[in-house]
Amino acid sequence: MRIAITGHRLLPAETEALIAGALRDALGKPTEPATGISCLADGADALFAQAILDHGGTLIAVVPAAEYRAGLPEEHHAAYDRLLAAARNVHRLAFTASTSEAHMAASEFMIRQADEVWAVWDGQPARGFGGTADVVAAARRSGLTVRVIWPDGASRD
Secondary structure (H helix, E strand, O other), X not given: OEEEEEEOOOOOHHHHHHHHHHHHHHXXXXXXXXXXXXXXXXOHHHHHHHHHHHOOOEEEEEEEEOOHHHHOOHHHHHHHHHHHHHOOEEEEEEEOOOOHHHHHHHHHHHHHHOOEEXXXXXXXXXXXXXXXXXXHHHHHHOOOEEEEEOOOOOOOO
16 A cells, blocks of 8 residues: 655644554554655654654655755754655655645655555645645545544644
8 A cells, every 4th residue: 555645734742743643543553564655744744754664664755846855844854854764765856946836746746656645634725735635636636545634632823
């Protein structure tokens, strides 16, 4: 099973803990380790990538743009670097600037590689082009199953 992740960033610590637990529960007991596909951003992407690795799965990283890492919060750089180094494969898109267009192109790339998409999503509209709701809509248009993960008590700023 190849699972692509989409989801919210810049989450409160309490919500990150809830989501990390929900992702571990969703992966269940590793009878056949999954392959996770992630852009490794802070929030849902990194939590999912770590859960995949913890469950003995394979991680595939997608880097939307050459300047992607620089656009992530500085406090996330060490986790990003660690997860990127743990990825079995890294796909780098041809964009230079880390824009919404680059991020949506990376999401569309992940959708084409996946059997299923997991969305750490509060069900609200995207706050900008390429947001979680846009990725969910693109996955559904492509015919993929979308599993929404938003545990009770989770919140966004």
